[in-house]
Amino acid sequence: MSTSRVRPLRRVVFAAGSVLTLAALAACTSTAPDAGGAGGAGALEQLQEDGSITVAFNGEEPYSYEDGGDLTGATIALDREIFGELGVESVEGVQTEWNSLIPGLTAGRYDTVSAGMSILPERCSAALFSEPEIMYTTAFLVPEGNPDNLTDMQSAQDAGVKLAVLSGAVESDYADELDIEKIEVGDGQDGLDAVTSGRADALALTGISLRTLAEKTDAPVEVTDSFVAEIDGVPQIGAGAEVFPKGEEELRDAYNEKLAEIVSDKERWLEIVEPFGFTEAEYPVEGLTTEKLCEGDLDALAEELAPELGQDG
Template sequence: MSSTRTTKRRRAFLAAGSVLTMTALAACSSVDDGGSGGGAGTTVETLKDAGTVNVAFNGEKPYSYKEGDELTGATIALDTEVFGELGVAEVEGTQTEWNSLIPGLNAGRYDTVSAGMSILPERCEQAAFAEPTIMYTTAFLVPEGNPEKLTDWQSVEDSGLTIAVTSGAIEDGYAQQTGVKTITVGDSTDGLNAVVSGRADAFALTGISIRALADSTDEPVEATDAFVATIDGVSQVGAGAEVFRKGDTELLEAYNEKLTPILEDKDKWLEIMEPFGFTEAEYPPPGLTADMLCEGDLAKISDELGLDS
């Protein structure tokens, strides 16, 4: 990566950090049995003293999930790297339904959300996002042979088909905007079951998740090719990141500081993410920031970063 791009990204990160109001933060004890120092005002020192950070996860492969008793996934591997650099030895997890991730965070049940959550304006009103770490595409899990020949979001609009979506996920929003008939499911396993049972004609989710889901099952299903959804003529530029409470400014800024060198080094990013199926297609472009995505002007983002060229 050229020094010009590196400087551009670093300046973008510093600019994003400068708009956060610094507050006096005090270490807090956990609010309930689900927390580990998770009250508002959590600092790096709080977590270092505890020796662990408790992150919420949704159980969605390949982002964050459990294999037996082991917490794993791409965002967990990234957190292990970043929090390790901050002197926090262990990453522990609390599995939580998707729609409860941010409410549980703000209630102090855990310290952050590590679920590859898309940075959306409405979510930015409720919580604070780290800089973008994963770019998103969309795909469908369909019955083997793709009998409805689904290829992109336009192929389900006005089709009369029923699409399974994770409640509160970005694909749920696409469906509401375009009038697509849906059923909501709690997680990817429920989405798979909806397609296998015939309750849904397809399950819409991020491309990386659909590929992982199709590869992990012996059921007669397959993944369509991934695509960038176009809604009302606008490419839906999407990226996910770690989520923090708005009051945890010091922790967010410390996380971003250690995240920046990884985002500026594609090889390092791939070293962490590639074992979970991520490729250069999911690597965030230089100049993309959480602030840009929180503003929500996707057409402007595509134009400024040349993502449609």
């Protein structure tokens, strides 16, 4: 979803890193983040020895969630593919509140965050992001009939609605930037409950998450068409990625190397994520890199990527 978009979102075109030599890194395992593996082993080597990796997830469908006690979702499927190729057989999960994902990562409670978290400048200062895995658009979950005629963030601003937003998510930042009244919720189900109870007029979240949520409820709600939010006329281009602790560059680079192979083959990428409802609309745009998203100049980025985004410029 993840999160502070203007506080601009940036995407990543993949620079594959070399992982031939793994230096002693702060262990990204679920032990203390500054503890090396056995004999000073690097993080990847330690994970390979353990045979498993622990990832944090927020429980947001269709990114990463539990279904009947089984960990699943598009980002989990990517993790299993990538870490499996890196010699780590098992992916285990720890469900965590959105605002606690990066703090828990920094504290060493898990190895990575697998939640489709948006690549934002302030987050880049706190953690390491892989190259973009999934592109984002925003939508609203609204009462049936869309009584406030919401189509984008400006329409929500003009209508004077109260938005439900995930605590720490980019949609919360959008609301702040546009002075839209908001209430913060812990997850999508809480947001749905806020709308159906009348505590909020709409829930703002990624379009694919809201479509999944709406399909699983009998509540009288609908999802608007997806859109790229604009703040001060600047498209808030968004992409999600795997998140690693600071100091784990070699593990991140190893992940990026395998991720690049997947993203360079659209059919392979679709084969992994399509079962969870993802389409070519979420396929990472060529030329969008984590470095550019971390820099935060969305205006320049939107102009540079206009042809790939199907815009006139």
